[in-house]
Amino acid sequence: MTKYSKYKSKKTTVDGFKFDSKKEANRYQELKALQREGRITGLCMQVPFVLQDAYIRVDGKRIRAIKYIADFVYKDADGNIHVEDVKGMRTAVYNLKKKIFEKRYKIKIEEVK
8 A cells, every 4th residue: 555645745765765755756866867967066955954043042941943954956057056846735834934045045946846
């Protein structure tokens, strides 16, 4: 029996890496091909970006940092940084993190559908 997430995506493994969906695994294979051709460099997966630093409240409780995890980050031939997120469904949390990320890092998240 195949297990699906609540958004009907199927976890897939490619090159020993586990992906949340077939769509994300396919995009990984496309980017690997572009890297082999020399059209992109520095391909990284699941890259964390801090949106708000961790802090300690007045009562001493530690509040963890808020992070956005990009599916893929790489540089094109001109040296421009690309941050990609493979999307099937845009959630309210994703929409909020996207706004904070783009303001803080001045990089547009490229959504792959």
